[in-house]
Amino acid sequence: MGKILFVGVAGSSDPKPHPRAATKAERFGAKLAEYRDEVKLLTGGDGGLMKIVSKAFVERGGETIGIIPLEDERRPLNHPRYNPYNTMTIKTGVTFQARSIILVRSSDSFVILGGGAGTIIEAFLAYLYRIPSIVIEETGYPTDKLKEFAMEGYLDHRKLIKAYFTEDPGEAAEKAYTLAKSRTA
Amino acid sequence: MGKILFVGVAGSSDPKPHPRAATKAERFGAKLAEYRDEVKLLTGGDGGLMKIVSKAFVERGGETIGIIPLEDERRPLNHPRYNPYNTMTIKTGVTFQARSIILVRSSDSFVILGGGAGTIIEAFLAYLYRIPSIVIEETGYPTDKLKEFAMEGYLDHRKLIKAYFTEDPGEAAEKAYTLAKSRTA
Amino acid sequence: MGKILFVGVAGSSDPKPHPRAATKAERFGAKLAEYRDEVKLLTGGDGGLMKIVSKAFVERGGETIGIIPLEDERRPLNHPRYNPYNTMTIKTGVTFQARSIILVRSSDSFVILGGGAGTIIEAFLAYLYRIPSIVIEETGYPTDKLKEFAMEGYLDHRKLIKAYFTEDPGEAAEKAYTLAKSRTA
Amino acid sequence: MGKILFVGVAGSSDPKPHPRAATKAERFGAKLAEYRDEVKLLTGGDGGLMKIVSKAFVERGGETIGIIPLEDERRPLNHPRYNPYNTMTIKTGVTFQARSIILVRSSDSFVILGGGAGTIIEAFLAYLYRIPSIVIEETGYPTDKLKEFAMEGYLDHRKLIKAYFTEDPGEAAEKAYTLAKSRTA
Numbered sequence: 001m002g003k004i005l006f007v008g009v010a011g012s013s014d015p016k017p018h019p020r021a022a023t024k025a026e027r028f029g030a031k032l033a034e035y036r037d038e039v040k041l042l043t044g045g046d047g048g049l050m051k052i053v054s055k056a057f058v059e060r061g062g063e064t065i066g067i068i069p070l071e072d073e074r075r076p077l078n079h080p081r082y083n084p085y086n087t088m089t090i091k092t093g094v095t096f097q098a099r100s101i102i103l104v105r106s107s108d109s110f111v112i113l114g115g116g117a118g119t120i121i122e123a124f125l126a127y128l129y130r131i132p133s134i135v136i137e138e139t140g141y142p143t144d145k146l147k148e149f150a151m152e153g154y155l156d157h158r159k160l161i162k163a164y165f166t167e168d169p170g171e172a173a174e175k176a177y178t179l180a181k182s183r184t185a
Numbered sequence: 186m187g188k189i190l191f192v193g194v195a196g197s198s199d200p201k202p203h204p205r206a207a208t209k210a211e212r213f214g215a216k217l218a219e220y221r222d223e224v225k226l227l228t229g230g231d232g233g234l235m236k237i238v239s240k241a242f243v244e245r246g247g248e249t250i251g252i253i254p255l256e257d258e259r260r261p262l263n264h265p266r267y268n269p270y271n272t273m274t275i276k277t278g279v280t281f282q283a284r285s286i287i288l289v290r291s292s293d294s295f296v297i298l299g300g301g302a303g304t305i306i307e308a309f310l311a312y313l314y315r316i317p318s319i320v321i322e323e324t325g326y327p328t329d330k331l332k333e334f335a336m337e338g339y340l341d342h343r344k345l346i347k348a349y350f351t352e353d354p355g356e357a358a359e360k361a362y363t364l365a366k367s368r369t370a
Numbered sequence: 371m372g373k374i375l376f377v378g379v380a381g382s383s384d385p386k387p388h389p390r391a392a393t394k395a396e397r398f399g400a401k402l403a404e405y406r407d408e409v410k411l412l413t414g415g416d417g418g419l420m421k422i423v424s425k426a427f428v429e430r431g432g433e434t435i436g437i438i439p440l441e442d443e444r445r446p447l448n449h450p451r452y453n454p455y456n457t458m459t460i461k462t463g464v465t466f467q468a469r470s471i472i473l474v475r476s477s478d479s480f481v482i483l484g485g486g487a488g489t490i491i492e493a494f495l496a497y498l499y500r501i502p503s504i505v506i507e508e509t510g511y512p513t514d515k516l517k518e519f520a521m522e523g524y525l526d527h528r529k530l531i532k533a534y535f536t537e538d539p540g541e542a543a544e545k546a547y548t549l550a551k552s553r554t555a
Numbered sequence: 556m557g558k559i560l561f562v563g564v565a566g567s568s569d570p571k572p573h574p575r576a577a578t579k580a581e582r583f584g585a586k587l588a589e590y591r592d593e594v595k596l597l598t599g600g601d602g603g604l605m606k607i608v609s610k611a612f613v614e615r616g617g618e619t620i621g622i623i624p625l626e627d628e629r630r631p632l633n634h635p636r637y638n639p640y641n642t643m644t645i646k647t648g649v650t651f652q653a654r655s656i657i658l659v660r661s662s663d664s665f666v667i668l669g670g671g672a673g674t675i676i677e678a679f680l681a682y683l684y685r686i687p688s689i690v691i692e693e694t695g696y697p698t699d700k701l702k703e704f705a706m707e708g709y710l711d712h713r714k715l716i717k718a719y720f721t722e723d724p725g726e727a728a729e730k731a732y733t734l735a736k737s738r739t740a
Contacts, residue, residue, distance in 0.1 A: 097498065098471050116527055117497050117525050117528075120525075121498075124491045125467060128491075149519055155512075
């Protein structure tokens with residue numbers, strides 16, 4: 001058996017995400033599930049897009065690991081952001097943002113599903129840690145502006161690692177698999 | 186499929202651990218592997234007793250998650266404390282001790298295999314987080330003194346949760362499984 | 371004696387920062403030092419712009435607190451990024467980015483002196499934690515793009531707290547003092 | 556002006572601490588205040604013994620830094636564990652125990668005022684980080700057992716650094732100052 005690959009995702013925890021982003025997250029999870037024997041899906045374990053992508057992945061036989069912050073540990077089952085699709089959970093005991101650091105560092109490749117400030121921070125973390133990343137575009141979220149912010153795919157002037165941009169969630173899933181695979185070869 | 190149970194362990198990372206502790210760690214891992222379909226083994230991902238217990242568990246078909254600190258992320262393959270039996274690794278980006286917090290919090294039950302200050306801290310963390318824990322005795326390490334330190338199994342005056350003490354690693358494995366199972370029921 | 375105010379700053383640790391940013395950081399520190407009896411300057415304790423602003427503040431009688439990451443703890447005195455202007459240091463034992471979380475959360479107001487991905491993350495952290503913040507513009511760094519990225523000063527669609535933008539470091543210092551003062555009143 | 560010394564303390568946050576421990580904490584803070592021009596007192600910023608020692612230090616002109624966990628950030632002023640004697644506060648955004656790591660690492664010397672599991676963990680952290688430490692004895696708390704647990708002052712078999720034990724809080728204060736001073740010389 002080969003090494004297990006960790007594909008991480010970042011996305012809005014808004015319980016009612018933008019329909020376009022929701023559709024793309026669902027399609028991404030479904031496509032990535034084709035690689036479920038080699039890949040675990042890592043998320044922040046929260047609701048919104050994280051729940052949608054986890055559901056799509058788990059329902060097709062995949063396993064997820066939710067890396068959850070202190071604030072989410074005691075979330076009741078009927079909370080609008082409760083995510084029942086975390087196959088496993090890691091309880092970090094830290095804020096949402098410190099949790100993001102662990103999520104990103106642990107990933108072999110990282111995908112931005114769409115979101116606001118917290119998701120944008122995760123995109124910059126992936127850049128700083130030189131984790132290969134893919135940004136899904138046209139989601140209706142502020143992360144749509146990342147391409148314009150970047151210079152030729154680089155998120156700052158040091159050109160540490162290039163991010164990939166695509167509107168197509170299926171392509172994002174294949175790219176995430178390929179990048180994780182080649183990184184751990 | 187039922188919920189995956191996380192059994193965490195703490196133990197010395199000394200590359201040449203006490204023979205008695207090494208034997209007990211090996212027997213613990215072998216016995217726990219009988220529950221491999223329900224249980225993942227969580228460790229600090231390091232060498233020494235953590236490597237021994239992981240090897241015993243993985244060679245019998247189990248899967249492990251190593252929760253590793255910043256200092257261990259760039260460990261070369263030939264390092265005496267390198268642990269090739271981490272099926273998966275979570276990269277925390279923090280010190281050994283802050284890593285221990287994540288390891289303990291994420292565990293459904295926690296087993297002390299024997300060790301020094303770092304392992305003792307993990308025993309107290311399990312107590313504070315009310316994680317059911319088992320201390321394996323007669324290992325040759327300072328954790329052997331924990332029973333005497335405790336009052337009727339409680340690690341301080343608040344009597345938050347009782348620790349179990351046993352010299353028998355097989356019994357420790359069964360107890361770890363049972364406690365994790367009943368906690369997540 | 372009134373409460374001590376914490377004005378935090380983020381800036382590139384590049385040992386040879388852009389001259390424009392360097393001049394602005396120096397002027398900011400000098401101006402803020404007028405409030406040295408009420409204000410402590412919080413930085414990441416590193417070199418580059420952090421060193422320049424700390425020097426300007428300390429040489430005028432102010433006191434600084436450097437919140438330093440694990441990687442900086444053992445920095446030798448002749449390291450190009452060593453910062454001798456940390457009056458006090460807090461040793462966090464975590465990555466640069468987890469350190470940033472502590473720096474930003476502890477600040478009563480926060481100023482972006484100019485920088486790349488790490489500094490941008492700190493701007494978004496201040497936004498998420500609703501810490502009043504000021505972005506100094508025209509520095510030659512990627513943070514110059516933050517104004518364009520923001521919508522009417524808000525760094526994402528939730529409009530949690532507005533950031534102030536100014537090209538004038540003296541104005542930034544006065545604003546930082548006023549915002550910190552009113553927040554802790 | 557010489558370097559500012561950080562003397563850290565650990566102690567029970569119990570709002571009604573053991574009278575013996577309370578008296579010793581008060582006397583320790585009063586004695587340490589004789590060095591207030593050189594020393595800042597670092598605590599976990601909480602109530603109980605931390606509040607008592609901070610009060611004694613601040614009322615004699617000293618300044619304290621409270622390193623507070625996520626759970627304490629939003630503590631109301633009338634909370635039984637609210638501590639108004641934090642001259643400055645660092646907001647860590649982490650659990651009590653991860654906060655302890657930052658507190659201990661930042662200290663030039665460290666004093667155990669008496670407490671349970673959390674305080675014991677801090678004693679072991681100081682040992683692991685080789686921070687010179689002093690344990691105040693005869694407090695009525697489980698930390699009274701540390702001397703017996705230790706072997707000739709060493710908290711485990713590796714003999715990393717010796718802890719000092721004394722029943723006299725005044726002597727503890729002088730020792731804490733001397734050890735911090737010699738460490739940073």
